[in-house]
Amino acid sequence: NQPTKAKAKYMGSGPSGLSVRQDSVVGSKDSPEQTENNEIYYVFNQKLLQLCDQVPKIPKRASMVHTLIEAYDLLDHVTPVSPEFATKDELLTFHSQEYIEFLERVNLEEDSEKDEELKQQFGLGYDCPSLPLVYDFVRLVAGASLSCAKALIQQKCRIAINWNGGWHHARRDEAAGFCYVNDIVLAILKLKEHFNRVLYVDLDLHHGDAVDDAFIFTPKVMTVSLHKFSPGFFPGTGSLNRVGGGRGKFYTISVPLKDGIKDEQYSDLFTRVIEQVRVKFQPSVVVVQCGADTLSSDPMQSFNLTPLGVGQCVSRVLSWKLPTLLLGGGGYNMANTARCWSYLTGLVLGQKLPSEIPDHEFFLEYGPGYQLEVCPAHYTNYNTVEYMETVAKAITKNLENVR
Numbered sequence: 001n002q003p004t005k006a007k008a009k010y011m012g013s014g015p016s017g018l019s020v021r022q023d024s025v026v027g028s029k030d031s032p033e034q035t036e037n038n039e040i041y042y043v044f045n046q047k048l049l050q051l052c053d054q055v056p057k058i059p060k061r062a063s064m065v066h067t068l069i070e071a072y073d074l075l076d077h078v079t080p081v082s083p084e085f086a087t088k089d090e091l092l093t094f095h096s097q098e099y100i101e102f103l104e105r106v107n108l109e110e111d112s113e114k115d116e117e118l119k120q121q122f123g124l125g126y127d128c129p130s131l132p133l134v135y136d137f138v139r140l141v142a143g144a145s146l147s148c149a150k151a152l153i154q155q156k157c158r159i160a161i162n163w164n165g166g167w168h169h170a171r172r173d174e175a176a177g178f179c180y181v182n183d184i185v186l187a188i189l190k191l192k193e194h195f196n197r198v199l200y201v202d203l204d205l206h207h208g209d210a211v212d213d214a215f216i217f218t219p220k221v222m223t224v225s226l227h228k229f230s231p232g233f234f235p236g237t238g239s240l241n242r243v244g245g246g247r248g249k250f251y252t253i254s255v256p257l258k259d260g261i262k263d264e265q266y267s268d269l270f271t272r273v274i275e276q277v278r279v280k281f282q283p284s285v286v287v288v289q290c291g292a293d294t295l296s297s298d299p300m301q302s303f304n305l306t307p308l309g310v311g312q313c314v315s316r317v318l319s320w321k322l323p324t325l326l327l328g329g330g331g332y333n334m335a336n337t338a339r340c341w342s343y344l345t346g347l348v349l350g351q352k353l354p355s356e357i358p359d360h361e362f363f364l365e366y367g368p369g370y371q372l373e374v375c376p377a378h379y380t381n382y383n384t385v386e387y388m389e390t391v392a393k394a395i396t397k398n399l400e401n402v403r
């Protein structure tokens with residue numbers, strides 16, 4: 001029961017070229033407006049998939065994730081919700097007017113030489129190639145994460161999922177690190193209006209720098225980021241002594257790791273840190289960025305995790321039974337990213353998925369084994385026991401200053 005295709009009505013070309021009225025229907029087509037109070041909101045529509053499929057470096061990833069989840073019959077157990085476009089005002093709660101109006105203007109341009117230096121100024125260029133319909137993409141990605149935040153606030157669900165969100169590097173006034181809009185900051189700002197203490201957990205290979213920066217001075221949002229930290233590795237921030245500042249000091253937790261870490265060591269450290277965070281911070285809502293570029297066969301070739309390791313961390317957070325928002329993020333081995341996020345969706349539903357990849361449009365991408373499981377690679381693990389102890393002890397010490 002997919003949401004019917006959002007009935008987009010093009011009302012002639014406005015200033016941005018396309019002004020679309022989005023009648024998003026909630027729930028299934030045969031029960032419009034009806035939303036059984038299901039526990040799990042799953043946000044998507046065809047427009048969002050189409051826009052995300054076009055993002056370079058992750059071609060068709062959005063559709064691969066969605067169709068694998070559908071092929072495993074998981075959509076029958078969630079409430080599929082078609083997201084609204086974020087309004088310009090909603091985008092402006094974090095992003096600058098100049099940046100947003102720039103995206104609005106270049107939305108329709110082909111990749112012309114025009115505005116070239118302007119594009120550079122706003123981060124479009126190398127790490128963030130110009131996207132066709134970039135403004136529509138930004139508004140719908142942000143709208144999807146905001147739809148999740150609103151559903152959690154209105155208690156329409158306890159868990160909300162947007163696998164097309166999680167763009168943690170986007171800055172207030174520029175695209176960065178392949179992120180064009182910071183849907184995470186927008187969602188947290190919305191959640192913060194109704195929840196006292198928001199916990200943000202970033203499991204992506206990369207440090208969630210722009211989310212950290214957005215909340216570095218407030219004790220209302222605690223950010224915990226596990227990431228690769230090594231000379232020259234993007235974004236270069238997230239060292240152990242990055243603890244936040246002002247009234248927010250010690251409410252930023254950085255967990256810097258080395259290449260080669262595997263499921264057990266990763267989830268053990270995560271558990272040690274996050275259980276202390278839970279006791280000290282007592283979050284009222286949790287946002288988890290589940291970037292899958294930590295998996296063993298990701299082109300990043302850095303960490304050596306499998307979906308089981310990521311799942312152990314997500315399960316730990318879900319066991320707290322708090323309102324929880326799950327987001328996507330990095331992940332450049334498309335099939336393994338789809339495997340990971342399908343596995344996590346099954347986890348949320350308490351469903352064990354069969355190992356055989358079900359037949360569906362992208363079946364051949366899962367060869368030669370056509371299995372759900374991801375095998376660890378034979379990487380050297382540079383995270384010694386001593387190093388892990390040092391990290392855990394430093395974080396414990398910092399957390400003594402909280403509460």
Ligand SMILES: CC1(C)CN(C2CCCC2)C(=O)N1c1ccccc1/C=C/C(=O)NO
Nearest residue numbers: 057127177178204206234291299300330332
């Ligand atoms: C352009 C991509 C995103 C792709 N890529 C690899 C993977 C596969 C081919 C090269 C990168 O290193 N990228 C980046 C380049 C510059 C800055 C940031 C990133 C990635 C950020 C990220 O994942 N944050 O969570």
Ligand SMILES: [Zn+2]
Nearest residue numbers: 204206293330
């Ligand atoms: Zn990443």
